[in-house]
Amino acid sequence: MVYIEYSFKVAPLQPASDILIAELGEAGFESFVENKEGVLAYIQKEEYEADVLDGIKVLKNPNFKIDFEIKEIEQENWNATWETNFNPIKVGSQCMVRAPFHEKPDVKYDIVIEPKMSFGTGHHETTHMMLQFILDTDFKEKTVLDMGSGTGVLAILAEMRGAQAVDAIDIDNWCYLNALENVDRNKCTNITVLEGGAELLKQRRYDIIIANINRNILLNDMSSYVESLTKNGLLFLSGFYEDDHRIIDECCVEHGLAFKKKLKKNNWVAVKYVF
Incomplete structure (x- = not known):
């Protein structure tokens, strides 16, 4: 598989970088x-497609200076790319x-x-x-869904938490394959990695659902989450952004969910609801 890399x-870096990532995600960028x-x-x-950036509004914002270069990148070159930029978190x-x-660090969850x-x-x-929410929540003996799992990092911590x-x-097939690798790498035995979307949730039930995707997908799939x-x-x-919380909250309330907590980091938020 060949990817196009935009550098x-x-x-200034913020909030322009956050806005850029959100808009690129809506335009089809994966990583x-x-x-x-x-x-x-x-x-x-x-x-x-050559016009993929036409709808990226932040590029036209006079308050930010954003330049970019483009190149093709093969899968096998990816490790060299992220190793250069990836520091421990x-x-x-x-x-x-x-x-x-x-x-190897001296921490409980490595x-x-x-x-x-x-x-x-x-x-x-x-x-x-x-990750903060998972650390602050009791996961012992719980059934859990990590929707839009990407690397599988949230699912892995959920298992580590019991x-x-x-x-x-x-x-995404590449995310599916990558999550399989990372689950194995962390010697997890209670995680099932699946490729697909909300259609896979039929007849499945969970005590905790984690969905870190984007606003539109969350709104579209909310009924599937609640049914599960x-x-x-x-x-x-x-x-999603702080400005999007209102519409997310309205959708959650309509589906019988009660708001419990919100975390905020820069312009991004994470929220907790109970059914």
Whole structure:
């Protein structure tokens, strides 16, 4: 599989980088790596069209200076790319997300991943906040869904926190394969990795659902999440901005969910609801 890499130089970095990542995600870009200069963004070559950036409004914002370069990148070159940009991420005092080549830390939850073309290393605010939610929640003997699982990092921490069974689902084949690798790498035995979308949730029930995707998918699939929650089940959502929380909250309330908590990091939020 061949990807197109966009290397964006962004000034000032925030909030422009966050806005850029959100808009690129809506335009079909699958993976992102943030660095000191800006953002590396990846889209499959077969999905790429020359006008892919036409709808990216932040590029036209006079308050930001954003330049970019484009090149093709083969899968086998991906490790060299992310190794250059991937530093270990510590979440609280208990959890570290790192690569195999990083030194083993003295923490309770040591997660080792190779993200390749998959989203979810802990660098992005949404993943970081979801990891926080998992650390703050009792997962012992719970059935869990990690929807839009990417690297599988959230599913892996859920098992480490005592989950009885975890389904990690992603519609992207590369994410599916990458999650399988990372689940095996972390010696997880209670995680089932599945390739697909919300259609896979029929007849499945979970005590906790984690969905770190984007606003439109969350809104579209909310009924499927609620139908899959057990009574008093928890729903953790992220992948959207503070300004989008109102519409997310209205949708949750309409489906019988009660708001419990919100985390905020820069312009991104993560929220907790109970059914």
